[in-house]
Amino acid sequence: DAKTTQPTSMDCAEGRAANLPCNHSTISGNEYVYWYRQIHSQGPQYIIHGLKNNETNEMASLIITEDRKSSTLILPHATLRDTAVYYCIVRVADYGGSQGNLIFGKGTKLSVKP
Amino acid sequence: GAVVSQHPSRVICKSGTSVKIECRSLDFQATTMFWYRQFPKQSLMLMATSNEGSKATYEQGVEKDKFLINHASLTLSTLTVTSAHPEDSSFYICSASKQVTRVTKNIQYFGAGTRLSVL
Numbered sequence: 001d002a003k004t005t006q007p008t009s010m011d012c013a014e015g016r017a018a019n020l021p022c023n024h025s026t027i028s029g030n031e032y033v034y035w036y037r038q039i040h041s042q043g044p045q046y047i048i049h050g051l052k053n054n055e056t057n058e059m060a061s062l063i064i065t066e067d068r069k070s071s072t073l074i075l076p077h078a079t080l081r082d083t084a085v086y087y088c089i090v091r092v093a094d095y096g097g098s099q100g101n102l103i104f105g106k107g108t109k110l111s112v113k114p
Numbered sequence: 115g116a117v118v119s120q121h122p123s124r125v126i127c128k129s130g131t132s133v134k135i136e137c138r139s140l141d142f143q144a145t146t147m148f149w150y151r152q153f154p155k156q157s158l159m160l161m162a163t164s165n166e167g168s169k170a171t172y173e174q175g176v177e178k179d180k181f182l183i184n185h186a187s188l189t190l191s192t193l194t195v196t197s198a199h200p201e202d203s204s205f206y207i208c209s210a211s212k213q214v215t216r217v218t219k220n221i222q223y224f225g226a227g228t229r230l231s232v233l
Contacts (some may be wrong), residue, residue: 001162036224038158041205041227041229042209042226042227043118043207043209043224043225043227044158044209044224045121045219045224045227046222046223046224049221075169087157088150101148101160101161101163102148102158102209102222104150104157104159105157107157111119
């Protein structure tokens with residue numbers, strides 16, 4: 001699986017959009033970009049994933065560059081409860097077999113401030 | 115989304131005892147579940163992959179005789195930490211992969227984690 005690079009930490013004002021970048025310059029054509037977050041002392045929570053098209057769901061938007069070497073997770077209106085470590089992970093989509101494990105890096109610690 | 119339940123959320127035990135942690139997929143069947151461990155201020159590290167009806171696959175450096183994994187049904191996997199010692203104190207997290215017809219929709223869902231403290 002390709003490796004990712006994320007900033008160690010970011011701050012965001014409450015109510016503003018939080019834009020979290022991720023570089024994955026060695027991503028392969030069949031690898032997806034997944035985003036998870038982990039609030040302190042809890043298990044990771046799935047946010048969104050995509051291949052090459054931009055994706056949006058009730059939690060966030062995922063913008064993937066045309067060359068797929070980087071992406072940005074956007075939380076449109078950050079709240080204090082969005083304070084967490086955000087992980088960007090790239091891997092092939094699978095049928096849930098042994099290749100399905102996620103490799104977590106250090107992620108970005110997002111602090112939403114009032 | 116999907117719900118993965120993990121119990122207990124916290125356990126304190128004496129050195130030398132065994133501890134069992136349960137991971138259940140509540141609203142879907144999971145052929146494969148995963149067990150992770152997370153030490154303070156570190157990221158999640160995969161310990162093993164649990165396959166229903168077969169032996170678990172352990173990552174390098176993880177002792178299979180110490181961390182016993184049983185995946186007896188499509189909704190339950192258990193991790194037993196045998197003869198626990200203080201160095202086994204950690205945050206243990208399970209996950210389950212929800213399979214759907216379209217592979218692109220497969221998503222891994224996580225339990226809330228179990229904090230193990232060995233005295």
